[in-house]
Amino acid sequence: MTPDDPAQGLDRRTVAAWRARIGAGEDLGEDSTRYLLRHGRSGLDDYLRTFTVTADPASGFAEYLYWRPLTQLLTFSLLRTPCATIRTPERVREYRSDFVLVGTQTLPGGGVVEAGGRRYHYDHPRHLVVIHNDEPFRQESFTTADLAGIWVPTDLLGRRSGQDWSMVPLVDSSPLARATAAFVTRFANDVAARRASIDIDGEHAVAELVRAALSQHRDDSFRAVDSDLYLREITRSLIDQNYRDPEFSPDSIARMLYVSRRHMYRYFAGAEESPTTLIARRRLAHARELLACHPRMSLGEVAADSGFASPGTFTKRFRTEYGMTPSTYRKAVQAGEIVSEPSRPEAGDPDD
Numbered sequence: 001m002t003p004d005d006p007a008q009g010l011d012r013r014t015v016a017a018w019r020a021r022i023g024a025g026e027d028l029g030e031d032s033t034r035y036l037l038r039h040g041r042s043g044l045d046d047y048l049r050t051f052t053v054t055a056d057p058a059s060g061f062a063e064y065l066y067w068r069p070l071t072q073l074l075t076f077s078l079l080r081t082p083c084a085t086i087r088t089p090e091r092v093r094e095y096r097s098d099f100v101l102v103g104t105q106t107l108p109g110g111g112v113v114e115a116g117g118r119r120y121h122y123d124h125p126r127h128l129v130v131i132h133n134d135e136p137f138r139q140e141s142f143t144t145a146d147l148a149g150i151w152v153p154t155d156l157l158g159r160r161s162g163q164d165w166s167m168v169p170l171v172d173s174s175p176l177a178r179a180t181a182a183f184v185t186r187f188a189n190d191v192a193a194r195r196a197s198i199d200i201d202g203e204h205a206v207a208e209l210v211r212a213a214l215s216q217h218r219d220d221s222f223r224a225v226d227s228d229l230y231l232r233e234i235t236r237s238l239i240d241q242n243y244r245d246p247e248f249s250p251d252s253i254a255r256m257l258y259v260s261r262r263h264m265y266r267y268f269a270g271a272e273e274s275p276t277t278l279i280a281r282r283r284l285a286h287a288r289e290l291l292a293c294h295p296r297m298s299l300g301e302v303a304a305d306s307g308f309a310s311p312g313t314f315t316k317r318f319r320t321e322y323g324m325t326p327s328t329y330r331k332a333v334q335a336g337e338i339v340s341e342p343s344r345p346e347a348g349d350p351d352d
Contacts, residue, residue, distance in 0.1 A: 009039065009062035009081040010144070018079045018146050021106070024066060024193040034192075036065040050095045050133070055083040066192040073203045074099075074151040075192040084140040087133065097133040100157060102210050103149020103188075104128055104181040111141040113169045120171040128181040128213060130170040137169060148188040156207040157214060170217060179234045179257045180213040186241065186256075209234070231257070231267040235275055243282040244307045250275040283307045284321050287314065291330045299326055 038046065039062040047053045055061035063080035110123030115137040122129050131137055133151070141147075187206055190196040212230045235253055242248040253275055254261045268274055273281070287306040290297055297305075303314035318326045332338040 009060040010064070010079065014144065015064060015079065018064070019193075021146075022066075022077050022148070022189040022193040024077075034066065034068050036063075036067070038063045038065070050087070050091060050097055052086040052088060052091065053083055054086065055081065068192045068195070070191065070198060070203055071200050072153055072156060073206065075188045076103075076150075077146075077148045077189050077192045079144070079146045080141070081144055082141050084138060086138045087136050089136045092134060092136055098154050099133045099151040100154055100210070101131040101133055101149065101151055102128070102184055103147050104185055105141075105145045105147050106185065107144060107146045109141070109143030109145060111139060111143075111145065113171060114138040114140075115169045120169055122171045126173040126178060128170070128172050128177040128184075130172075130210070130214065132169065148185045148192075150184055150188055150206065150210075152207050152210055156204070157211045170214065172213065172217070174213075174216060175257075175259055175263070176216065176230060177213050178259065179231050180209055182256050183209060183234050183237065186238075190241075228267045228269075232271060235264070235267065236278060239275070239278050239282050243279055243286070244305065246304075246307050246309045248279065248307065250279070279307075280317060281321070284318060287318065287326065288322075288329065291326055292333045295330065295334065302326065 038044070041058040041061075043063065044053050044055060044058055044061055053061075061081055061083055063078055063083075065076065065078040065080075067074065067076040067078075069075075104122075104127060105124050108124050110121065110127075113120040113122065113129060113131060115131070115135060120129075129139075129149075131139065132154075134154075184206065191198055209230060234257070238253055238256055239248075242252065245252075250264065251261055254264045257264060264275065283306045287302050287308070290302045290305060294302075299314065300311045303311045306314065308314035308317070315325055318324075318329070322329065324332070329338065
């Protein structure tokens with residue numbers, strides 16, 4: 001069965017929309033073993049031994065899964081019909097798993113996590129869900145769900161001998177939690193479905209963000225963090241991923257973080273650069289690189305590839321930032337007059 005073939009319980013349109021949303025390519029390439037399709041009773045029986053998965057009826061169960069192990073993290077992006085994932089005490093004893101599961105979903109709907117005699121309800125798109133894999137739990141989705149997330153070793157989250165992990169499971173909808181959920185979702189889809197390259201520093205950065213979200217609820221030696229600082233870092237990362245889209249704007253960032261534009265700008269109170277400035281300078285930096293390294297690209301091509309709506313807008317903003325037009329900069333680089341980025345303007349050069 002190919003990735004586009006619908007399994008029983010999931011129609012073709014739902015599967016196609018999900019795969020388009022997460023950016024899954026048509027060619028699975030060398031990572032084909034990291035794509036799984038489970039369906040029906042056999043799919044439930046053949047599930048990962050760490051868990052027991054149940055569905056009613058069993059014959060209607062279906063799950064599409066992209067997963068990819070990294071050096072320390074494991075990423076996943078899946079689409080599945082309503083079901084329950086159970087980590088029984090017996091499974092905990094038999095299959096030790098010192099990982100924290102961090103994720104959320106994009107499709108409307110929600111579910112519940114049961115652990116330690118308590119029920120934690122979550123729904124799209126407000127909640128970050130954190131579950132310790134080495135404790136019994138039951139997670140149930142009430143609707144067709146597209147879950148995305150990561151497995152993080154607990155030692156990356158500051159766990160020490162005898163440390164209290166009583167805050168897990170955690171279902172949180174604070175601004176930092178929502179931003180973390182949005183970032184983890186994008187990270188998981190990029191890595192698991194799109195096979196984006198990621199180094200160990202990138203893995204640690206994601207783990208540190210999860211650690212920051214947890215710190216709001218922990219009473220241990222990991223002191224509370226400056227959540228605005230982490231939210232600013234998330235914003236910068238989103239800009240790096242999306243600046244080449246001319247429609248990308250501060251409003252886009254606010255939507256990705258599930259906050260209002262006004263609320264997002266509060267994160268930058270006292271910061272040197274606003275989201276608008278960060279987007280513009282990221283586009284200009286990319287354009288400057290293209291001008292220096294690709295002399296045959298037209299100014300229109302450079303502008304489009306850098307996320308500017310038009311060559312005119314590009315030229316105006318380039319000259320405002322660097323004190324010269326793009327053409328002047330390119331000529332100076334080719335003549336060896338500039339070997340690094342142009343200085344900030346003291347007096348603007350005339351137009352070409």
